[in-house]
Amino acid sequence: MTPRYGANYVPSTGWFYSWLDFSADAVRRDFADLAGLGLDHVRVFPVWPWVQPNRGLIRRRAVDDLLTTIDIASEFGLGVAVDLLQGHLSSFDFLPSWVLTWHQASVFTDRTVRDGIAVYAAHVAKAVATRDNVFAITLGNEVNNLWPANPTTPSASREWASELLDVVRGAAPDVLCLHSVYDDAWYAPEHPFHPADAVDLGDLTTVHSWVFNGTSRLDGPLGPATVSHAEYLVDLAASLAPGRGVWLQELGAPRPDIPAADAAEFVRRTLAAVAGHPALWGVTWWSSHDIDRGLLDFPDREYDLGLFTVDHEPKPIALALAEHLRSTVTPPVPVELPCPVDLRAEPRRRDEVAPGSAFHTEWVRNRPARIVHP
Amino acid sequence: MTPRYGANYVPSTGWFYSWLDFSADAVRRDFADLAGLGLDHVRVFPVWPWVQPNRGLIRRRAVDDLLTTIDIASEFGLGVAVDLLQGHLSSFDFLPSWVLTWHQASVFTDRTVRDGIAVYAAHVAKAVATRDNVFAITLGNEVNNLWPANPTTPSASREWASELLDVVRGAAPDVLCLHSVYDDAWYAPEHPFHPADAVDLGDLTTVHSWVFNGTSRLDGPLGPATVSHAEYLVDLAASLAPGRGVWLQELGAPRPDIPAADAAEFVRRTLAAVAGHPALWGVTWWSSHDIDRGLLDFPDREYDLGLFTVDHEPKPIALALAEHLRSTVTPPVPVELPCPVDLRAEPRRRDEVAPGSAFHTEWVRNRPARIVHP
Numbered sequence: 001m002t003p004r005y006g007a008n009y010v011p012s013t014g015w016f017y018s019w020l021d022f023s024a025d026a027v028r029r030d031f032a033d034l035a036g037l038g039l040d041h042v043r044v045f046p047v048w049p050w051v052q053p054n055r056g057l058i059r060r061r062a063v064d065d066l067l068t069t070i071d072i073a074s075e076f077g078l079g080v081a082v083d084l085l086q087g088h089l090s091s092f093d094f095l096p097s098w099v100l101t102w103h104q105a106s107v108f109t110d111r112t113v114r115d116g117i118a119v120y121a122a123h124v125a126k127a128v129a130t131r132d133n134v135f136a137i138t139l140g141n142e143v144n145n146l147w148p149a150n151p152t153t154p155s156a157s158r159e160w161a162s163e164l165l166d167v168v169r170g171a172a173p174d175v176l177c178l179h180s181v182y183d184d185a186w187y188a189p190e191h192p193f194h195p196a197d198a199v200d201l202g203d204l205t206t207v208h209s210w211v212f213n214g215t216s217r218l219d220g221p222l223g224p225a226t227v228s229h230a231e232y233l234v235d236l237a238a239s240l241a242p243g244r245g246v247w248l249q250e251l252g253a254p255r256p257d258i259p260a261a262d263a264a265e266f267v268r269r270t271l272a273a274v275a276g277h278p279a280l281w282g283v284t285w286w287s288s289h290d291i292d293r294g295l296l297d298f299p300d301r302e303y304d305l306g307l308f309t310v311d312h313e314p315k316p317i318a319l320a321l322a323e324h325l326r327s328t329v330t331p332p333v334p335v336e337l338p339c340p341v342d343l344r345a346e347p348r349r350r351d352e353v354a355p356g357s358a359f360h361t362e363w364v365r366n367r368p369a370r371i372v373h374p
Numbered sequence: 375m376t377p378r379y380g381a382n383y384v385p386s387t388g389w390f391y392s393w394l395d396f397s398a399d400a401v402r403r404d405f406a407d408l409a410g411l412g413l414d415h416v417r418v419f420p421v422w423p424w425v426q427p428n429r430g431l432i433r434r435r436a437v438d439d440l441l442t443t444i445d446i447a448s449e450f451g452l453g454v455a456v457d458l459l460q461g462h463l464s465s466f467d468f469l470p471s472w473v474l475t476w477h478q479a480s481v482f483t484d485r486t487v488r489d490g491i492a493v494y495a496a497h498v499a500k501a502v503a504t505r506d507n508v509f510a511i512t513l514g515n516e517v518n519n520l521w522p523a524n525p526t527t528p529s530a531s532r533e534w535a536s537e538l539l540d541v542v543r544g545a546a547p548d549v550l551c552l553h554s555v556y557d558d559a560w561y562a563p564e565h566p567f568h569p570a571d572a573v574d575l576g577d578l579t580t581v582h583s584w585v586f587n588g589t590s591r592l593d594g595p596l597g598p599a600t601v602s603h604a605e606y607l608v609d610l611a612a613s614l615a616p617g618r619g620v621w622l623q624e625l626g627a628p629r630p631d632i633p634a635a636d637a638a639e640f641v642r643r644t645l646a647a648v649a650g651h652p653a654l655w656g657v658t659w660w661s662s663h664d665i666d667r668g669l670l671d672f673p674d675r676e677y678d679l680g681l682f683t684v685d686h687e688p689k690p691i692a693l694a695l696a697e698h699l700r701s702t703v704t705p706p707v708p709v710e711l712p713c714p715v716d717l718r719a720e721p722r723r724r725d726e727v728a729p730g731s732a733f734h735t736e737w738v739r740n741r742p743a744r745i746v747h748p
Contacts (some may be wrong), residue, residue: 017427020394021435050424053391056670061395092471098671100474101467101523116670149475296430296490297472 004282006041012289022065035076043081049096055116074133085140090302108152122171129172136176144181144193178202187354195343199241208250215355216257227269238279239371245281252286254301264316275329332368378656380415386663396439409450417455423470429490448507459514482526496545503546510550518555518567552576561728569717573615582624589729590631601643612653613745619655626660628675638690649703706742
């Protein structure tokens with residue numbers, strides 16, 4: 001299978017705040033950058049509380065702006081994946097006033113809030129599914145980052161995602177319906193979102209590879225553990241659900257873990273490693289564009305993740321990505337490595353497969369390796 | 375002094391969510407209702423996180439929409455009071471993502487957040503002060519309701535308000551600069567906003583009279599304690615700062631405390647009582663328009679507080695208010711009652727002047743009465 005390649009769309013002007021001042025021309029200019037690289041899709045992120053500021057109000061104009069964004073992608077031949085519940089974006093959580101303070105309620109466990117989210121999810125999913133170039137709908141970006149502000153339990157988290165996926169599937173039966181979690185779900189023993197959720201729920205497994213999770217401290221920026229983390233996470237996910245595709249839905253080159261001077265080489269090595277994985281469905285780079293430093297309070301690494309600057313200049317990582325798209329990857333002949341933990345049955349032992357664990361070290365040493373789950 | 379009369383502007387279509395879909399025509403239609411009653415001003419409420427979604431971004435269009443609102447008021451000869459930090463509106467708190475969850479910080483005590491708010495306050499104050507019909511700028515609507523979600527202490531609360539008033543005064547030297555608190559500041563012993571703040575800070579004292587605070591349970595809806603609560607609160611505030619004006623900035627007839635059938639009489643008696651108070655600067659009714667019941671999660675009483683329905687029909691309370699504007703109030707000859715507590719020195723004894731206290735009961739029995747503070 002030839003993987004799809006795309007970008008997570010971070011607007012070059014005004015970041016996601018640009019939804020509040022929507023400009024079709026600005027979106028068109030940004031998408032021209034991405035199509036020019038040879039990418040085939042974008043992942044887009046409406047901001048939940050601006051679309052549904054009241055539980056009883058879904059703003060028509062906000063949905064229209066999302067549809068316009070999708071139609072502009074179509075002008076460039078770009079497919080679109082829509083994430084619904086933002087929710088979490090680059091350290092910021094966007095939550096409506098109807099779940100905060102005097103109305104405090106967990107988005108995961110409060111029945112009334114869940115019903116409100118279901119109305120939102122159904123409405124937006126149905127609207128975007130009218131567009132032929134929409135190929136996937138994800139519940140929301142790294143929804144597990146909405147915890148701990150929103151209390152949940154492993155069973156509640158799974159039920160929440162499962163229920164909401166049914167809602168989305170009902171509204172958009174012809175697109176991929178997906179769950180999305182940050183990698184704490186794979187590595188953090190007590191995290192209330194489990195690996196089994198990632199591989200059981202939805203139509204593909206999605207993984208997000210960020211080497212600032214500790215991996216880059218092992219041997220980064222260009223060491224074997226660092227440049228193989230994306231492949232490792234894809235392999236780990238594939239091992240738990242053989243035969244199911246894995247979408248590397250986020251991959252980025254964060255500073256200071258990956259200094260600017262090493263970023264292009266990080267891209268080359270990381271993509272060369274992961275591209276040959278037979279389970280790989282696609283790769284979506286985070287992110288399309290940098291963030292203007294006039295916008296404050298982001299973690300420093302978030303500002304420079306773009307393939308393009310805010311002035312539309314392609315950065316070396318963009319050129320490295322484009323170069324990869326023109327290359328041919330010969331699938332490796334891997335060795336098989338038994339996983340020491342059944343992640344489905346023993347999520348509390350997730351730390352035994354985390355970056356830096358004995359098993360991960362062995363996997364890196366034996367590359368190319370394929371994990372075999374018990 | 376003849377008091378000014380106005381309304382707190384709650385948009386008839388889409389409540390304050392209408393800022394996200396601003397319509398000058400809708401505002402014009404609403405202000406025509408209010409001017410038609412004979413009112414002379416409106417109090418308007420921008421929503422902070424939609425104007426300043428990032429600490430480094432103040433949306434020009436949002437400020438322009440606020441200015442357009444002010445200019446439309448001018449078309450009808452209406453003065454405008456602008457509240458800055460919403461913040462709190464009818465049980466909902468609107469807080470930007472840069473003070474929530476992963477960025478959790480108290481708006482009252484975090485230095486970086488306070489600096490961000492100061493930038494917002496200065497920017498908006500300077501912009502609205504360019505309009506001749508803007509006569510007041512209040513820091514925010516009942517900012518003390520942002521506690522306890524935002525921790526504070528009495529000294530921090532006072533310093534916060536004092537600092538921000540200086541910012542606003544610097545940006546808008548020719549308008550009234552005001553602080554605004556819910557009446558817990560007057561009655562709740564442990565509340566971290568003190569009566570002294572209300573009467574020392576800003577250019578007028580503002581009070582908000584809501585008989586659902588316990589007063590209506592004493593003898594409401596038309597009993598003497600209930601219909602005199604506005605006057606009592608004005609008198610209490612006046613007693614602590616003789617010679618300073620008191621703006622009854624909010625007054626409403628909430629159900630079920632005041633049933634619809636009694637609302638007009640509640641208006642008549644309440645206004646007749648308070649209008650003769652020599653310290654009264656003005657009265658601003660809450661609210662201009664009802665809330666569409668398609669908008670969810672409001673406390674039930676919030677939906678029907680309007681002078682007008684969402685369809686622009688004047689309600690009996692609107693007619694009673696208009697009738698009051700045409701009447702003449704003869705100032706009473708009051709008896710003097712010594713306050714048993716120095717509210718400035720002993721805020722922990724605030725419950726001794728709260729509705730239902732022995733002192734309040736005595737004040738009601740002796741009406742017309744004027745409190746003399748020790």
